[in-house]
Amino acid sequence: MQLLNDKNSLIASYLLIFIFLAVLIPLHLTVSFFSGFLVFSIIHSLSKSSEKYIDGRYARLTFSIVISLIIIGLIVLGIARLISFIHYDLQGARLDQLNTEIDILLQQVQAEIIKYYPNFNPYTTMSLKDQLFAYIKENLGMLRHTGTNILHSFASMIIAMIIGIMVSLHQVQPKMHIPAFKVALIARIQNLATAFQNVVFAQVKISLINTILFIIFAHIILPICGFHLPFVKTLTILTFIFGLIPIIGNLITNTLITVAALTISVSLAIVSLAYLIIIHKLEYFINARIIGTKINASAWEVLLAMLIFEAIFGITGLIVAPIYYAYLKLELKQQNMI
Structure with a gap:
């Protein structure tokens, strides 16, 4: 006996x-x-594009294995680098070199701040580091809680990746009779996956635009003006990587770039921050425009969704808003409601 008919399903x-x-x-x-x-x-995109050359079932299996190996390799490499950093880089001469680099950086920052704020305290890098360590000690519980949350998020992320791989592999199974509810639920998940894919791949374009704008600023404009930003190559790579994270990624790179500029001068840090803020605000419109084009929506629609979700859920809502709206619009279009 069928519990749900097609409409109820x-x-x-x-x-x-x-x-x-x-x-x-x-x-x-x-x-x-x-x-x-x-x-x-x-996995779905790679296997779909390679179906002309490889059978769909084997393509999914092949790419699932390859991506699994890449994920495992990156995790092992990250853990190995962390262990190496703790056991070797933070011992002996490397520790002294690291302390020296930190002292020089703090002295440069302090010297620039004192130019504009003569009453700035502390006047020694040692007292500045002491205050930093005192703050860490006072907030040790919060830091421990944050560390636990990071580890939990990392573990959840790995489990979710495994589930994503398993779901991709599940499609390898031969087709058979599927109940109406399962068909409807699979359709919902496929639409959500389509919306996610459209938005995330659009975010790659946005990250490329952010990186190009940073390259123009840091590699062309600043050298012409006689300034050379420290760690500029590393910052360029981080700008692209963090740019893949909507909104929050820009905040992280803005902070890193501003601190790097502060080692040269406060005025350069202010100019850099102003430039980055303008880019950050432009990202709202660039984001809305690119994503809107991908999901056949006007820029104002995506912006409105982002504003509403930010008001309800905060930064997290701002990140997921384009995906949710893209999915909603896709479902409404399929039902001929818009």
Whole structure:
């Protein structure tokens, strides 16, 4: 006996996906959502583009294995580098060199600040470091809690990636009769995956634009003016990597670039910060324009969705807003409601 007819199955699938999307942010599963769907989207896109040359089932299996090996390799490499940094770089001469570099950096920052704020204290890098360590000691509980959250998010991200790979592999199974509810639910998930893929791949374009603008500023404009930003190559790479994270990525790179500029002069730091703020504000419109084009929506629609979600959920809502709106619009179009 069939419990749900086709119409009820469709309604039930919409309710289920709505509940999932509604609890995603309150349960702090955004990182897991992104990592799992990202792996699934990459495998799906690669296997789809290679189906002309390889059978679809074997293509998914091949790319799943390759991506699994890449993820495992990156994790092992990261852990190995961390162990190497702790055991070797933070011992002996490397520790002395690191302390010297930190002292020089603090002295440069302090010297520039004192030019504009003569009453700035402390006047020695030693007391500045003492205050920093005292702050860390006072907030040790908060830092420990933050570290625990980071480890939990990392573990959740790995599990979500594994799920994404397993879901991709599940499509290798031969087709058979599927109940109406399962068909409807799979359709919802496929639409969500399509919306996610459109938005995330558009974010890659946005990150490239941000990186190009930073290259123009740091590699062309500043050298012409006689300034050479420290760690400029590293900052360029970080600008692209963090730029893949909507909004928050820009905040991270803005902070790093401003601190680097502060080692040269306060005025350069202010100019850099002003430039980055302008770029950051432009990203709202660039983001809305690129993503809107990808999902056939006007820029103002995406901007409105971002503003509403930011007001409700904060920064996390701002990040997921384009995906949610893209999915909503895709579903409405398929039902001929818009």
